[in-house]
């Protein structure tokens with residue numbers, strides 16, 4: 403008697419590996435599917451597959467020039483190219499509720515509006531990664547390109563923005579995506595700190611704080627202590643520091 407043959411993609415396998423499962427009878431297939439979806443059975447969790455979609459913002463000569471200017475004026479760093487040696491990951495939320503709208507804010511080279519930031523430099527704000535509410539990860543800039551997202555710490559920090567805010571708390575899918583993305587980044591770079599943007603001022607006065615104007619500060623609440631608590635629980639084995 404031929405067995406029904408079921409092919410499925412397990413969400414727990416990052417939707418990237420297809421498993422084939424033999425199931426018996428007529429009722430079992432659905433139950434087996436459910437169990438596999440819930441447990442990720444058959445997946446090798448030690449080898450998760452991360453999927454990142456490239457969605458680059460403009461990084462032209464002008465953006466590089468403005469980045470170098472920011473590095474010099476704000477961080478006091480004279481460099482020849484706008485690159486960073488990543489030692490920190492800063493997690494954010496966008497307070498803008500769609501990928502496209504956020505992309506359109508980060509894409510221009512020069513900052514628009516935001517008078518409190520304009521005075522500090524013409525370089526537009528951005529981040530390296532943008533995580534949608536369903537956990538889809540987009541890369542806006544190469545990991546080691548300079549981006550303006552966290553005062554005093556940009557020169558060493560990779561920024562991850564998550565679509566959400568006080569009107570839409572970050573999702574479990576985003577928590578999972580941030581965990582996997584940071585774990586992957588830690589395998590590539592010597593990441594010592596993982597912080598929420600709301601925690602950045604804790605680094606003032608520390609060895610790693612590099613901002614030439616002690617009064618240039620903005621008050622941040624993203625992504626909030628609850629999301630960071632859950633993220634740190636998941637990242638615990640990697641022993642990142644949360645403060646200076």
Ligand SMILES: [Zn+2]
Nearest residue numbers: 494495599624
């Ligand atoms: Zn932020």
